Amino acid sequence: MSSVTPFPCQNPDSRFDSGTKPVPEPEWVKQDLRVPKYDDVVFARPDLSQIIGDAEANRDMFQSCSRDRSGKIISSLRSWARRAVLEEAARYTAELTGSAVELPADLDEQLLFMTGHQPALYHPGVWIKNLLIGKAAQQSAGLSLNLIVDNDLVSSTAIKIPQGTRDTPFFSEISFDETIKKKPWEETTIQNEELFRTFSARVEKALNVWPELPTPLLCNIWPAAVAHMQKSDRLADCLAAARHAQEQRWGIENLELPISRMCQTGPFLWFACHLFKNARAFRSTHNEVLSEYRKVNRVRSKTHPVPELSESDGWIESPFWIWRTGETRRHQLFVKREQDQIQLSNGTDVMTTLPMGENCDLSAAIEVLKQLPDQG
Template sequence: MITLEVSTPFQAYQVPRADQTALVSPPLAEAPGLLKENQRLAAGWSFEFAGIPIAQLRQQARVDLLAAANQYTSAYRDYSGPQDPTSILLAGHQPQLFHPGVWFKNFALSKLGHSLSATPINLVVDNDLRGSGSVRVPAEGPDGRIQAASIAYDDPGASVPFEQHRIANRQLFNSFDERLAAAVAPWVDSPCVFEMWKHARKAAERCENTGCALASARHAVEGELGLQTLELPLSVACRSRSFAAFLIGLVGDLPRLHACYNDSVLEYRAAHGIRSQAHPVPLLGESDGWLEAPLWLYGDDAPERRQVWVKQQGDLLYLSDLQGVTVSIDYDPESPEMADQLYRLQSANFKLRPRALVTTMYSRLILGDLFLHGIGGGKYDQLGDRIMGRFFEITPPSFMVMSATVWLPRIGEAADSESVTRLQRMIRDTRFNPQRFFPGADRPEELLAEHRALLANVPTGAEKSEWHRRLMDVNTKLSAMLDSVRSRLAAQQREAQEHSRQWNVLASREIPFCAYPLEMLDETFTKLLSQH
């Protein structure tokens, strides 16, 4: 076995800042080599999950994944891309109305699936929290100034996973496209929210689930653009026997996973100078003999995510939220029966779901051959690499990182980032270098001559104090004559600050993709992919 060296440096990924620019790391041309190398690495793995060799688990999990993704996708759109369970590309994100940089991954997933003849599947990470039920977009305020406005697609509600959230306010949901379009009308004539929301309303009738409606509507629009990818909610992938076996491979050896996980987190924090106990993830805890597992537990009757705690006692393995829900299974981590017992325990009120690092661990080790991350995912999954490397004693498979920046059309010239600083410096100079501001005929020649003389004859020793007092006195007198200049500069500074503020609202990377013209995004992403 090859052990991952803990000295391996973490890679930094730079957000593309300019309009219509992208980060693709490594370049797309290296994807075929990465795919083959990852498959070569996987062929050499020999560890087991619940007594099931990883090769066998990977084979079954992929067959199940492909069947489930085909069934799920066919409910709302067609798919005619590759169908090979032995070569799978994966991406994933929460079913949010995310920014164009995230959507860029889906276009890359389709392109790579076609060029590599690999099955492209996007995982809808619906075990993450829904959030506010609204998006932030630019809008003109009553005074004509540009400000960030919150446009809701549903009522605020409890912080529960997308999987558990039902649309609460159908009227608000159905009118979202019109309200969003009205807000961005000064810059966008026809945002793609109109194309998307006709699908979202149909999906809401079909599934009533927020994540389902948002993700399937976006995916339907991708189909209309010609993108060929499959999709599947992570919650569906987690209902399989394969996922149960994977979990047994983790919780069946939880003390060692605990050490690998926490040591890797501490190493990551030290490398990045992070002092927060919550970033990038909290350490796994221990309480009265219970060890915390990197999992969530929730269900229909109690939809809030709770921590999962595990304890082995005799011939039994207990899993609990330490809040009243506790189950047990026979402890034999080398037996497939243990995985079968865990699989049979899952129900509408007992849903075991992975946390972020375990989600990508399962995706990269079991489900796919090459994973496409965004910048955040790529940054934090380097921590996942450390955990996988230590726990499984392998070199983890490589992944790709990509994102893009696209500005709204018609937002005007970019703000001069240096103008505010320059004006602030000029205002300061009216007090400490006032001689620079008297170019005209009304120059106070005597004071300026005295100022020049003082600067030309700087004394030393005891005379320095009197010289400094005289210089400050001249500066004060000259500065007092510059009130109108300071007022003019201050007005220019306020104007520059306001322009910069409004520009930052318009050029924000967090504006949702559905606020943009569809043709513009399609053309931009196609161009960027051809360049990388």
């Protein structure tokens, strides 16, 4: 049974307003979310019938919002961010497919449906999100974008295959690449091309013990992954190319964009600098709302749904990861203001210093952030 408990946020600056009319925060509602017990059932919140209507409401709200944030009006910031992200997504999708991607001229008016996941070989329960946004975009003459979460860590380079008999079944693992130390997808390259190339054939052979099974879908999609090795040795790119090619055969034309490339766009760097500049207020609001969520949903874990942001000796934790090229461990990113500068640290070393006065714009700080990838 669900219960409703109001926990209004006490920080007035966290309230979002559209123009001059404030929009009150909705009450937290505890929901008992359960996995469906039957086959061919889709679990969705909100209901699938509401998706297009909700997207239209979001578009109208943000288009009319006149609140200022670090010198940017929300409505113009939205327009800038949408165009930058979609243009980068069009470039990346063209790299995957080998065909140019044309964007409509009226990007501000188009509905945009987004989802995202790590680039791993995921199951249908995850894949359905891609199909859903693709169909929603088609029904509304909008756009759909899948964010490839390549800043997450590679957890495995193998899949489990059922073996044995119906009476004594067991799993065996078949690898598509050499076992590697955990590191972000964006830095992971294919180590053994022959292992990668023969992956689908080895899976198909292993499944021959189940003659009643149809040919695995992997056999259809893997040639695209192998072909993409000629363009890129990044594991994430090759797996994305295979998945995207299959979605196209199903009539889905989602745009694709890795998080690593989105993070290099101007609007994202502006967003990061805005949070650095307002790190203390952001941490306070983040932890306050997180506490409210846990109370309503009776969550006792200190790490779910996310940990609190910490502060120590003036160093404030931000909601970002940072690492150096070649490292196998990500670090929290901490910020500290020193007069008209903000220092960024991984908790041990100061990584860089951003010029950022209390009342200045963020352009100088953005230029410094742009240089970080070239510095490793």
